Amino acid sequence: MLVLLHRQVSGIFAGRGLRPRPFSSPQIFCNSYTTLNGGLMSSNSQQHLEPIFSLIEPVIEASGHHLYDIRHNGGTLAVLVQSENALGVDELSLLSRTVAVVLDEHDPIPGRYTLEVSTPGVERRLHHVDHFIGAIGEIVSIRTTPGMNGRRRIVGTLTSADDGLLTIEDSGSGLVSIPIDEIEKARTVFEWGPTPKPGKKEPKTKHEGGSHK
Template sequence: MAKKRTVDIVEAFALPIVEENGVELVDVEYIKEGQDWFLRVYIDKENGITLDDCQAVSEALSKKLDETDPIEESYYLEVSSPGLDRELKKDKDYEKFKGRMIQISLYEPLDGKKMIEGELLGLEGNAVVIKVDERHNLEIPREKIGKVKLAVIIE
């Protein structure tokens, strides 16, 4: 089964389960690492998730996946938080995290840099807009971006 189709099926199964448990479905990944396949489901909620949240979603989702058996190969199911440095993938992520510091990894250097950090101002059309300093905003087309994640600020 194609990776994209697997992710779509798992998202459809996971959505009602996460809603029942009062958490948000952030992302689903189905990736091969070495010889093993991993189905990773990332969940979150306003004040952060607990191990109990992860366990409840994991048990319910595992039961649903066992009943329907949509994935041919064997895999490991992992349910966890997206972490402090979570990746921004969906348009709603850019809205939710406006005003936060982000790190952008580029496919090719821009002004000699492949990594740019700044305050997220949002999306404009197909570009991520950040404030790099008090006088300069930068619009970076999404097709030039490899990854966008929240910056972890240690004070």
């Protein structure tokens, strides 16, 4: 049974008993729902994510959007949605209700959890092959698994992603190839534009006193 327990807090909706989260403008949050199925869900359980992805992806795609990722952490099931057009709170709220209906009907996760539908934000986590393909041409930050030769952290422009291998153009080392299965963590990097420098003050014109003849 899906119980809708939500209240608006600082631009997002939080389930009852949850600590309100501050609103972050680059990442838009919408309704959170709490499900009660009479049990507890392990916070580190990820085994149900693939079936859930298959369940809700058609719903997201039918709405004209793209299901970027789903995450389960600490009793929260986060659904990340992308779109060619900007997604506002109203659109995400409608999507969250639609996804909640599907999850309530199929009940793929036992226990109590919170559903949160949002956008991935300006810095996206990368951990699927299609994530890396979609990030080609962008600046990415890669951290490799312990034991890999060379630097563990590489930041540069992702130039290709195929055959399980990433190629990154690093300003210091040139082209660097990294096997995807040796990546511990990866994300896109958003670069803010330079802060405009304060304009110089106009020099004051000196006027000499005195009478003109």
